[in-house]
Amino acid sequence: MSExxxxxxxxxxxxxxxxxxxxxxxxxxxxxxxxYFHSLNVIVALVIATCKAILVxxxxxxxxxxxxxxxxxxxxxxFWLAIMLSLTLGxxxxxxxxxx
Amino acid sequence: xxxxxxLSGQFQTLEQQKESxxxxxxxxxxxxxxxxxxLFLTYTINRHTYTDVFSFSSRTIKLSWGAINTVxxxxxxxxxxxxxxxxxxxxxxxxxxxxxxxLVLGTVFLGIKGxxxxxxxxxxxxxxxxxxxxxCTNNPGACNLSPEDLAKEKxxxxxxxxxxxxxxxxxxxxxxxFSLYFGMTGLHALHMIIGAxxxxxxxxxxxxxxxxxxxxxxxxxxxxxxxFVDIVWIYLFPLLYLxxxx
Numbered sequence: 001m002s003e004x005x006x007x008x009x010x011x012x013x014x015x016x017x018x019x020x021x022x023x024x025x026x027x028x029x030x031x032x033x034x035x036y037f038h039s040l041n042v043i044v045a046l047v048i049a050t051c052k053a054i055l056v057x058x059x060x061x062x063x064x065x066x067x068x069x070x071x072x073x074x075x076x077x078x079f080w081l082a083i084m085l086s087l088t089l090g091x092x093x094x095x096x097x098x099x100x
Numbered sequence: 101x102x103x104x105x106x107l108s109g110q111f112q113t114l115e116q117q118k119e120s121x122x123x124x125x126x127x128x129x130x131x132x133x134x135x136x137x138x139l140f141l142t143y144t145i146n147r148h149t150y151t152d153v154f155s156f157s158s159r160t161i162k163l164s165w166g167a168i169n170t171v172x173x174x175x176x177x178x179x180x181x182x183x184x185x186x187x188x189x190x191x192x193x194x195x196x197x198x199x200x201x202x203l204v205l206g207t208v209f210l211g212i213k214g215x216x217x218x219x220x221x222x223x224x225x226x227x228x229x230x231x232x233x234x235x236c237t238n239n240p241g242a243c244n245l246s247p248e249d250l251a252k253e254k255x256x257x258x259x260x261x262x263x264x265x266x267x268x269x270x271x272x273x274x275x276x277x278f279s280l281y282f283g284m285t286g287l288h289a290l291h292m293i294i295g296a297x298x299x300x301x302x303x304x305x306x307x308x309x310x311x312x313x314x315x316x317x318x319x320x321x322x323x324x325x326x327x328f329v330d331i332v333w334i335y336l337f338p339l340l341y342l343x344x345x346x
Binding site: 007012 | 115122126129133138140148175177180181189320327328334342344
């Protein structure tokens with residue numbers, strides 16, 4: 001289980017992709033996508049942000065090359081976040097609490 | 101098996117020590133994910149509840165600074181990753197170079213954040229006694245806005261006031277937006293300041309040649325922390341600056 005060295009070429013490639021995604025998300029924000037589909041602007045922005053985050057985690061943070069045990073912890077962190085977000089937002093969406 | 105001064109007694113090998121350190125760092129980062137996650141959740145619920153005022157408030161933040169800062173911060177993640185690589189291949193001088201570059205980019209990010217906060221102070225958009233969403237349109241010339249932007253803002257603000265039934269509810273709800281804006285970006289900036297302090301600590305050790313192919317765990321772990329802070333910004337940027345821009 002020796003250490004994996006990620007080459008600078010991969011880092012620079014990932015950086016370039018992240019820049020392209022940043023330009024894309026800024027451009028997409030100026031277009032009214034909501035006219036095509038409800039809340040499409042938010043969906044597009046969050047999908048692009050998630051792609052960027054995944055690239056950072058896998059390559060800059062070396063999760064792609066780490067041991068199964070470390071990968072499990074990475075997955076668990078985001079899984080618990082997903083539990084918090086989905087259950088809370090599920091409550092707000094379905095129980096019609098009047099918070100106004 | 102390397103037995104150097106960097107191996108703690110409880111570990112058999114440096115590899116095992118490194119694996120434990122990485123695992124521990126990720127466990128810490130998963131608590132950070134939930135910490136910031138709570139704020140993102142609060143923002144989402146409030147944005148959904150007060151959609152109109154939140155989107156208006158969001159449009160008063162300058163997109164250009166946020167976009168530049170995104171590039172700066174992702175750039176600093178690249179230099180951080182490069183310093184880890186330099187350590188792994190034993191290029192000691194390059195380690196210091198890339199750590200300094202990361203620190204410089206991090207400082208540029210904080211400087212730009214400072215300019216943005218200053219603008220918000222001038223515009224009376226900081227929650228508190230002087231908070232007034234109508235300050236710029238009532239005092240033309242007091243804010244750093246072009247006449248066209250100001251005219252556009254006035255039209256939008258008048259429409260919003262009518263819809264919300266008065267200036268007070270617009271001010272109350274937009275204070276909520278700016279409380280979250282300052283809370284989230286402020287907590288992010290605090291993480292950046294802590295990261296900058298950690299970088300200074302690394303630079304000091306790196307200059308005395310501590311990090312090499314055999315041992316570079318501190319560089320790797322501060323790197324993980326720095327990239328995590330980058331990921332928080334990757335979500336803050338669209339949610340605060342972008343989604344209500346069209």
